[in-house]
Amino acid sequence: MDNEYLLEVKNISKKFTSKDHTIPAVRNVNFNLKNGEIFSIVGESGCGKTTTGRIILRLIEADTGEIWFKGKNIRTMSKRTLKGIRPSMQIIFQDPYSSLNPRMNVRKLLSESIMTDKGLSKQEVQQECERLITSVGLEVDDLNKYPHEFSGGQRQRIGIARAIATKPDLIICDEPVSALDLLVQAQILNLLKKLQVDYGYSYIFISHNLSVVKHVSDRIAIMYLGQIVEVGKTDEIFESPHHPYTKLLLDSILKIEPNSNLDLDYECFGGGEMENDEDLCSFYNRCPFGDENCRNFENEYERITETHYVACKKTHHNESGKAAVIRS
């Protein structure tokens, strides 16, 4: 086990099965996370981001794969042993309101999380509550208030205070700003970034919006229908995208920021249904460049740089970041 990494996710897969169909929600996902790193997983709704995050926390059990956290494979760990690890891994939700008990004031909410740190006196817990609430930009007096007395952004601050109360190493931020307006989004992102600098947390940032994660991420993974289709440093993803789907996502941002240097003709992209072939690239049905080479590609990533990989054989030699029009 390489101690360079706080987290190593190896080949995790998860299918959800109902009476009449099976959804391959996560397909052979692999990535790692260094201490203090901010890693984002980006993709459209239903691509498997939340399932991946929950599998890491073992709130959902994967069908296959390994999850190494601080040198231990937590996927095979008993629930009892896992309980000891739990405080080191926290999650921040899109809607903190639904996870904050409305009958508890903020002091009680935070104290509950702090209490996992056994042996603290009442006074020490009080001091820790005050430290936490001010570190997320709220007032000591706010400790006496109840969740409904706060705005959405303030509630997210309370959710963050509660997550950091257990002094975690890893925080999974699942769409933490999607429900907030633009100004508040920026404030919460700045807060998360500041806390990361001050305390060295590692984050997995889950978002459907590339522009949200652009300024906070060290590296970004692009996910499509259960697969990571491209992963790289933030500037590699933004300045030299290789996968057609990454370009599609970037193009949708650049339409809002009109100085686009991408020139893909997206009218040729079709709808997003997956063919029932586990060896086939998940983007095949929407991709204008697909052919027989798009089969048998799972886990075969083209290496662009030491940090940049793409699950597409058809675009990798395009170094310009422009559209890879390799029509067959």
Ligand SMILES: Nc1ncnc2c1ncn2[C@@H]1O[C@H](COP(=O)(O)OP(=O)(O)OP(=O)(O)O)[C@@H](O)[C@H]1O
């Ligand atoms: N408990 C479940 N039972 C059945 N199917 C599920 C379950 N949870 C998720 N899914 C399905 O798995 C796929 C991936 O869902 P997931 O929530 O992980 O995606 P997501 O990228 O996080 O989407 P969103 O941004 O909308 O939350 C979707 O097709 C979803 O409908």
